[in-house]
Amino acid sequence: MKTKLLLVEDEERLGVVLRTFFEKKNFSVDIVKDGEDAIFQAENTKPDVILLDWMLPNMSGIEICRQIRTSKSIKKTPIIFLTAKGEQEDKLKGLDVGADDYVTKPFSQLELLARVNALLRRSNPSNLDDELSYKKTLIMNLKTHRVKREGTYVKLNPKEFDLLKLFLQNPGKVFSRDQLLDKVWGNINVEHRTVDVHIRRLRKNININGTKDLIRTVRSSGYSLDIIK
Numbered sequence: 001m002k003t004k005l006l007l008v009e010d011e012e013r014l015g016v017v018l019r020t021f022f023e024k025k026n027f028s029v030d031i032v033k034d035g036e037d038a039i040f041q042a043e044n045t046k047p048d049v050i051l052l053d054w055m056l057p058n059m060s061g062i063e064i065c066r067q068i069r070t071s072k073s074i075k076k077t078p079i080i081f082l083t084a085k086g087e088q089e090d091k092l093k094g095l096d097v098g099a100d101d102y103v104t105k106p107f108s109q110l111e112l113l114a115r116v117n118a119l120l121r122r123s124n125p126s127n128l129d130d131e132l133s134y135k136k137t138l139i140m141n142l143k144t145h146r147v148k149r150e151g152t153y154v155k156l157n158p159k160e161f162d163l164l165k166l167f168l169q170n171p172g173k174v175f176s177r178d179q180l181l182d183k184v185w186g187n188i189n190v191e192h193r194t195v196d197v198h199i200r201r202l203r204k205n206i207n208i209n210g211t212k213d214l215i216r217t218v219r220s221s222g223y224s225l226d227i228i229k
């Protein structure tokens with residue numbers, strides 16, 4: 001699904017440039033040129049992020065921002081101010097009325113994109129947090145506890161699941177058996193052999209149909225999620 005971006009900008013040329021740029025980056029872009037339209041449009045289309053010009057006819061960006069933050073349906077929408085005003089005081093004013101970030105004109109499109117993406121990650125961590133994956137060959141859903149290897153569901157027992165989760169959160173990092181016992185079992189008084197048994201079963205369960213072995217045994221050290229080059 002495309003990310004919905006609402007651009008509130010009265011400068012037509014800049015609007016066209018940003019629309020072209022963000023559409024290439026797989027955003028859908030709506031442009032409005034004044035405040036009332038901005039609030040109306042935002043409430044109707046529920047954008048994922050709003051880029052808001054500071055100086056606008058009729059209603060200032062500050063006022064628009066304030067109104068968005070008090071609107072029940074859209075108050076949490078991430079907002080980035082676009083402005084020619086680089087003064088510290090203005091920046092603070094913008095953040096004060098609830099903007100999330102601030103970009104000063106002229107800005108680079110790539111910088112703006114980076115800020116937008118950072119904001120989207122911050123504002124909607126749940127989508128990203130629900131899933132862990134490795135190079136698309138292995139996908140773990142943390143909500144449903146389902147794991148897929150090459151598109152096929154595999155069954156893991158709870159400890160295997162926790163082991164795999166730890167590996168996916170730290171690709172390439174080598175964990176000693178003691179560390180695995182501590183992190184997965186919460187107890188280092190369990191025998192090392194227990195780890196080996198679970199790793200063996202985990203391997204068997206995720207390395208299906210001749211797929212590459214994703215668990216690396218590091219001799220005399222422990223185990224890690226193998227990094228595929």
Ligand code: CA
Pocket residue numbers: 009010011053054055056
């Ligand atoms: Ca303007």
